[in-house]
Amino acid sequence: MEKHSIAHLEDICSQVRRDIVRMVHGVQSGHPGASLGCTEFFVSLYFHQLNHNSDFNMDGTGEDIFFLSNGHISPVWYSVLARSGYFDPKELTTFRKINSRIQGHPATEENLPGIRIASGSLGQGLSVAIGAALAKRLNNDKGTVYALMGDGEQQEGQVWEAAMAAPHHKVDNLIATIDVNRQQIDGPTDLIMNLLDLKAKWEAFGWEVIETKKGNNITDVIAGLEKAKSLLGKGKPVLNLLHTEMGYGIDFMVGTHKWHGIAPSDEQLATALNQLEETLGDY
Amino acid sequence: MEKTLDTKYTYTEKKDTRSGFGDGFLEVGRKNPNVVGLCADLIGSLKMGAFQKEFPDRFFQIGIAEANMMGIAAGLTIGGKIPFTGTFANFSTGRVYDQIRQSIAYSDKNVKICASHAGLTLGEDGATHQILEDVGMMKMLPHMTVINPCDYNQTKAATIAIADHEGPVYLRFGRPSWPIFTPVDQKFEIGKAWKMIEGTDVSIFATGHLVWEAVVAEAMLREEGISAEVINIHTIKPLDTEAILASVAKTGCAVSAEEHQLNGGLGDSIAQTLSRNQPAPLEMIGVDDSFGESGTPTDLLEKYGLNAENIVKAVKKAIARK
Numbered sequence: 001m002e003k004h005s006i007a008h009l010e011d012i013c014s015q016v017r018r019d020i021v022r023m024v025h026g027v028q029s030g031h032p033g034a035s036l037g038c039t040e041f042f043v044s045l046y047f048h049q050l051n052h053n054s055d056f057n058m059d060g061t062g063e064d065i066f067f068l069s070n071g072h073i074s075p076v077w078y079s080v081l082a083r084s085g086y087f088d089p090k091e092l093t094t095f096r097k098i099n100s101r102i103q104g105h106p107a108t109e110e111n112l113p114g115i116r117i118a119s120g121s122l123g124q125g126l127s128v129a130i131g132a133a134l135a136k137r138l139n140n141d142k143g144t145v146y147a148l149m150g151d152g153e154q155q156e157g158q159v160w161e162a163a164m165a166a167p168h169h170k171v172d173n174l175i176a177t178i179d180v181n182r183q184q185i186d187g188p189t190d191l192i193m194n195l196l197d198l199k200a201k202w203e204a205f206g207w208e209v210i211e212t213k214k215g216n217n218i219t220d221v222i223a224g225l226e227k228a229k230s231l232l233g234k235g236k237p238v239l240n241l242l243h244t245e246m247g248y249g250i251d252f253m254v255g256t257h258k259w260h261g262i263a264p265s266d267e268q269l270a271t272a273l274n275q276l277e278e279t280l281g282d283y
Numbered sequence: 284m285e286k287t288l289d290t291k292y293t294y295t296e297k298k299d300t301r302s303g304f305g306d307g308f309l310e311v312g313r314k315n316p317n318v319v320g321l322c323a324d325l326i327g328s329l330k331m332g333a334f335q336k337e338f339p340d341r342f343f344q345i346g347i348a349e350a351n352m353m354g355i356a357a358g359l360t361i362g363g364k365i366p367f368t369g370t371f372a373n374f375s376t377g378r379v380y381d382q383i384r385q386s387i388a389y390s391d392k393n394v395k396i397c398a399s400h401a402g403l404t405l406g407e408d409g410a411t412h413q414i415l416e417d418v419g420m421m422k423m424l425p426h427m428t429v430i431n432p433c434d435y436n437q438t439k440a441a442t443i444a445i446a447d448h449e450g451p452v453y454l455r456f457g458r459p460s461w462p463i464f465t466p467v468d469q470k471f472e473i474g475k476a477w478k479m480i481e482g483t484d485v486s487i488f489a490t491g492h493l494v495w496e497a498v499v500a501e502a503m504l505r506e507e508g509i510s511a512e513v514i515n516i517h518t519i520k521p522l523d524t525e526a527i528l529a530s531v532a533k534t535g536c537a538v539s540a541e542e543h544q545l546n547g548g549l550g551d552s553i554a555q556t557l558s559r560n561q562p563a564p565l566e567m568i569g570v571d572d573s574f575g576e577s578g579t580p581t582d583l584l585e586k587y588g589l590n591a592e593n594i595v596k597a598v599k600k601a602i603a604r605k
Contacts, residue, residue: 058361059361059362059363060361060362061362065361067358107389107390108389108390108391109389109390109391116361117357117358117361117386117390117392118385118386118389118390119385120385121381121384121385123350124350124354124381124382124385124386125354126354127350127351127352127353127354127355127357127358127382127386128354128355128357128358128361128386129358130351130354130355130358131354131355131356131357131358131359131360131361131366132358132359132361132362133358134343134355134358134359135358135359135360135361135362135363135364136362138319138340138341138362138364139362139363141362157350158348158350158351158354158382161346161348161350161351162351162354162355164346164348165345165346165348165351165355168346169343
């Protein structure tokens with residue numbers, strides 16, 4: 001996999017953010033907030049970290065594979081998959097429209113390259129990632145399995161079933177990341193259902209926990225992912241607490257839960273696009 | 284009554300269908316190295332111990348965490364594994380419906396959901412564990428195949444067959460010791476109804492433990508001069524509508540029999556098939572919109588109207604409506 005300079009990765013982030021707001025605006029639905037917040041993470045993952053092949057095969061034999069558990073942030077994933085060669089970025093125009101492969105939430109039913117399981121109903125992705133990691137172990141496949149969850153998603157009970165199982169089965173080819181943006185649909189996580197100390201909780205469950213304090217800084221995100229990778233193969237799964245800002249990159253969307261799941265107006269879109277350089281060409 | 288049974292289907296031994304699953308699972312594990320097992324703290328009840336002992340690296344104890352088990356099973360398919368999950372039928376369905384719906388059915392993953400202790404014949408544990416809605420839940424899911432074999436031999440054959448079937452499967456079996464009346468060397472064809480006894484006056488479509496009750500009922504009816512055709516519907520979805528319609532075209536009426544709610548079960552599917560193609564009288568044996576209770580399997584089947592005597596009554600009603 002070709003490695004890119006930080007400056008180039010930042011350029012990709014700018015284009016991905018344009019894609020996100022244009023997709024959501026185009027159909028007046030979707031989830032821009034955490035998509036924007038996780039842009040650096042997805043770009044770092046697909047353009048730097050993953051050993052992957054855009055000539056998609058479901059089993060991902062010999063590759064690193066990624067699962068998105070909080071499926072509602074599909075816009076950022078679709079943009080990054082398209083921009084890294086899984087399908088033509090032009091197809092992003094069909095997001096959430098009828099007869100499209102680009103469903104509201106990620107799905108396998110329409111055979112969109114890059115997607116290995118449906119997600120959207122929260123709390124399921126980590127379990128799936130554990131299963132895929134166990135399959136790699138059985139197959140003597142050295143690839144790593146990655147998963148992303150939301151912080152609000154930590155309120156789902158299944159997450160903690162999975163948290164208990166991975167260390168028990170010594171799944172040490174798995175890096176799970178939590179997008180800690182401290183927001184959920186109804187407001188701040190502290191007020192809706194307080195998550196308290198996620199680091200202490202995951203450590204108590206037997207995970208190796210690292211923190212990426214600046215989740216919207218490419219250099220820091222890459223450093224976090226590389227640190228996480230260095231901890232693999234030692235009998236424990238690795239958890240990465242990725243601190244991000246919801247809506248990052250667009251001044252009127254940043255830092256609030258209000259843009260979790262609503263689309264910008266024409267005027268707001270124009271304002272947003274003025275803040276984001278078109279670096280790779282709009283789809 | 285058993286003296287008059289069709290000689291093809293007498294029995295000398297009784298065994299639980301879950302043991303058919305356990306023995307079939309071990310056999311398919313030896314045949315196919317991609318077969319793996321998962322269990323939620325019920326290895327003994329599911330008879331998965333022999334597989335676990337022989338293939339410890341291919342078996343995952345998940346603890347009392349069924350939702351996680353379904354997700355891990357879905358993930359194992361990515362990499363070519365064929366996971367068989369094992370727990371009670373109520374924890375295999377209602378408890379994990381959303382996980383099955385999204386991660387297995389909608390994602391079309393090659394997971395075999397193996398569910399024991401289904402229905403009233405679970406017995407003394409009572410209604411919390413006696414799921415009677417599982418077939419309905421599973422048959423509603425697109426991509427899902429639903430199988431409910433009738434005895435030890437058929438359950439073993441079905442367990443082996445589903446490993447070669449690509450796609451999600453719900454395999455339902457049970458706890459009670461039950462007559463072994465089908466051949467040991469049977470070929471199990473998913474989706475293909477099995478005409479066990481030919482008849483001309485009524486078609487009895489039965490699934491699971493109630494196939495045996497249907498065989499007994501046929502003998503009782505024969506003594507009264509009524510010729511019943513007994514068809515074993517081991518695969519509820521996809522339903523062998525061709526076999527059902529051909530039989531009813533000949534007999535002119537039907538009875539369904541299952542250890543399940545009438546709502547959402549096999550009878551429901553047969554009613555749809557008949558009303559959409561060739562309407563004919565149908566009587567349905569099953570639980571009529573109530574929960575079960577504690578008791579012996581035999582007492583429960585009698586109290587809830589799910590035994591051979593009740594099938595005989597239903598047959599007479601169906602014939603009278605022709």
